[in-house]
Amino acid sequence: MSDQEAPLRNGVEHKIFEVLPFVDDDYGGVIVEMKTPMDTKNFVAALRDSFEQWRLQGKKGVWLNLPLSHVNLVEPAVKEGFRYHHAEPTYLMLVYWIPEAESTIPLNASHRVRVGAVVLNHNKEILVVQEKYGSLCGSGIWKIPTGVVDEGEEIFAAAIREVKEETGIDTEFLEILAFCQTHESFFAKSDLFFVCLLRPTSFDIQKQDLEIEAAQWMRFEDSASQPITHKNDLFKDIHHICSMKMEKSYSGFSKKPITTFFDDKLGYLYLNKQEDMEQPIS
Amino acid sequence: MSDQEAPLRNGVEHKIFEVLPFVDDDYGGVIVEMKTPMDTKNFVAALRDSFEQWRLQGKKGVWLNLPLSHVNLVEPAVKEGFRYHHAEPTYLMLVYWIPEAESTIPLNASHRVRVGAVVLNHNKEILVVQEKYGSLCGSGIWKIPTGVVDEGEEIFAAAIREVKEETGIDTEFLEILAFCQTHESFFAKSDLFFVCLLRPTSFDIQKQDLEIEAAQWMRFEDSASQPITHKNDLFKDIHHICSMKMEKSYSGFSKKPITTFFDDKLGYLYLNKQEDMEQPIS
Numbered sequence: 001m002s003d004q005e006a007p008l009r010n011g012v013e014h015k016i017f018e019v020l021p022f023v024d025d026d027y028g029g030v031i032v033e034m035k036t037p038m039d040t041k042n043f044v045a046a047l048r049d050s051f052e053q054w055r056l057q058g059k060k061g062v063w064l065n066l067p068l069s070h071v072n073l074v075e076p077a078v079k080e081g082f083r084y085h086h087a088e089p090t091y092l093m094l095v096y097w098i099p100e101a102e103s104t105i106p107l108n109a110s111h112r113v114r115v116g117a118v119v120l121n122h123n124k125e126i127l128v129v130q131e132k133y134g135s136l137c138g139s140g141i142w143k144i145p146t147g148v149v150d151e152g153e154e155i156f157a158a159a160i161r162e163v164k165e166e167t168g169i170d171t172e173f174l175e176i177l178a179f180c181q182t183h184e185s186f187f188a189k190s191d192l193f194f195v196c197l198l199r200p201t202s203f204d205i206q207k208q209d210l211e212i213e214a215a216q217w218m219r220f221e222d223s224a225s226q227p228i229t230h231k232n233d234l235f236k237d238i239h240h241i242c243s244m245k246m247e248k249s250y251s252g253f254s255k256k257p258i259t260t261f262f263d264d265k266l267g268y269l270y271l272n273k274q275e276d277m278e279q280p281i282s
Numbered sequence: 283m284s285d286q287e288a289p290l291r292n293g294v295e296h297k298i299f300e301v302l303p304f305v306d307d308d309y310g311g312v313i314v315e316m317k318t319p320m321d322t323k324n325f326v327a328a329l330r331d332s333f334e335q336w337r338l339q340g341k342k343g344v345w346l347n348l349p350l351s352h353v354n355l356v357e358p359a360v361k362e363g364f365r366y367h368h369a370e371p372t373y374l375m376l377v378y379w380i381p382e383a384e385s386t387i388p389l390n391a392s393h394r395v396r397v398g399a400v401v402l403n404h405n406k407e408i409l410v411v412q413e414k415y416g417s418l419c420g421s422g423i424w425k426i427p428t429g430v431v432d433e434g435e436e437i438f439a440a441a442i443r444e445v446k447e448e449t450g451i452d453t454e455f456l457e458i459l460a461f462c463q464t465h466e467s468f469f470a471k472s473d474l475f476f477v478c479l480l481r482p483t484s485f486d487i488q489k490q491d492l493e494i495e496a497a498q499w500m501r502f503e504d505s506a507s508q509p510i511t512h513k514n515d516l517f518k519d520i521h522h523i524c525s526m527k528m529e530k531s532y533s534g535f536s537k538k539p540i541t542t543f544f545d546d547k548l549g550y551l552y553l554n555k556q557e558d559m560e561q562p563i564s
Contacts (some may be wrong), residue, residue, distance in 0.1 A: 106430065110395060111431075148388065158348075192474065272520065
């Protein structure tokens with residue numbers, strides 16, 4: 001039965017006030033996407049009629065995408081039993097689970113992803129900055145450039161971008177040296193911090209003014225011997241990994257473009273690239 | 283000026299209808315946390331008065347946390363200029379940026395994090411499952427157990443949990459062999475998929491019924507020679523890495539508990555652990 005048809009109940013045609021526009025999802029549910037404005041009364045009536053159809057059809061999850069312009073429908077949707085799922089600046093996604101059985105609605109995005117960029121030049125100097133804001137501000141501590149990976153952005157590309165933005169230095173990505181997971185870093189969200197090794201292809205620093213107080217090439221030994229190194233595990237470990245890397249006794253993960261497991265999407269695999277990695281499995 | 287005092291303007295005491303409860307954040311902004319119910323009229327009046335104070339105080343970002351019970355305030359907040367930031371089942375977070383200068387409001391969580399668990403036993407068998415749902419359902423393909431990392435959950439713990447849930451097998455975490463980043467995997471969110479190597483400590487499979495159609499120990503060669511291996515990069519690469527690992531010619535990243543860079547939180551660093559990694563930097 002299409003959502004455009006009026007269902008017959010007990011042989012009596014049942015008027016649908018205004019059918020909510022929806023598409024099926026891949027998991028036995030539907031996604032309602034509101035395009036045109038609707039008043040709350042018509043919305044509730046159409047929603048109830050739609051639910052009657054969805055229940056008959058055995059639908060499971062009902063996703064309701066409300067653009068900011070449809071904010072008037074948030075309260076009636078919640079009163080009809082919807083719960084928040086996630087939000088972005090321009091829309092709010094709500095969800096309703098129809099079956100008696102336990103919900104298999106997937107969780108919201110759980111992690112913020114950040115990069116730290118280790119940029120070492122031929123003079124055994126490391127590119128470091130002092131920030132205008134944040135917890136190290138005013139501490140005199142020199143740190144590697146760091147930043148947040150945007151939605152849809154490759155990790156390696158974010159590292160290159162952050163170095164360019166903060167210091168004006170052009171770089172090439174070499175490896176992910178290590179990464180760190182922590183929790184409750186941003187409200188309840190967890191944090192993944194990828195330490196990337198980059199090779200500089202330019203050398204004149206032009207620092208950005210908005211967030212960066214100072215930027216310089218610093219002798220690696222001087223960076224490693226800052227007092228914080230003795231107090232902070234991550235700071236110490238990053239320097240230790242770098243010094244092993246400079247002695248060619250450390251392998252991080254290189255990147256390799258791939259198509260993915262399930263849906264043939266393009267992505268990047270980060271792995272310890274060995275010589276024989278390009279050989280097919282026998 | 284505390285938020286409890288009535289500000290004087292032109293010497294005239296100005297009545298605050300009801301002050302919105304807020305705390306300062308670490309970035310020159312405020313976080314409003316609504317605890318008690320409020321009608322929309324009083325809310326808008328209190329919000330406008332509060333904004334007058336915040337502007338005078340040079341506040342930047344205003345975070346507004348509205349629990350589900352305060353859904354009546356979503357529409358008036360948006361009409362006063364707030365935008366959605368993020369949402370969880372029980373609350374909606376909105377934000378307003380006061381200054382003329384460009385917003386430095388941090389982005390919402392951008393990534394979903396998943397694990398795949400490679401469990402190899404002493405007989406060169408790999409633990410594999412067939413799922414009841416998802417894109418491989420009905421394909422006859424045997425795959426490693428996979429699942430989503432919960433907010434606040436360690437990656438290695440998620441791998442152990444998923445294996446236990448899907449197959450009943452107990453395991454110990456050894457290494458992250460590789461990881462893969464893709465985009466638009468879940469609405470606009472990006473995806474990080476960590477391939478974990480685990481050592482089984484039990485051997486009798488008890489499969490879970492809800493999501494798993496079948497589970498077995500499969501000869502590694504048989505898993506690697508499934509037809510999908512020749513069509514799918516990630517499937518092929520995982521098997522190739524495993525075969526190198528079985529020949530002891532591959533190093534993934536081990537875990538190491540640490541305190542973090544900025545805020546002394548506990549976390550885990552994943553790195554290529556070398557013998558000399560425990561030595562201090564000289």
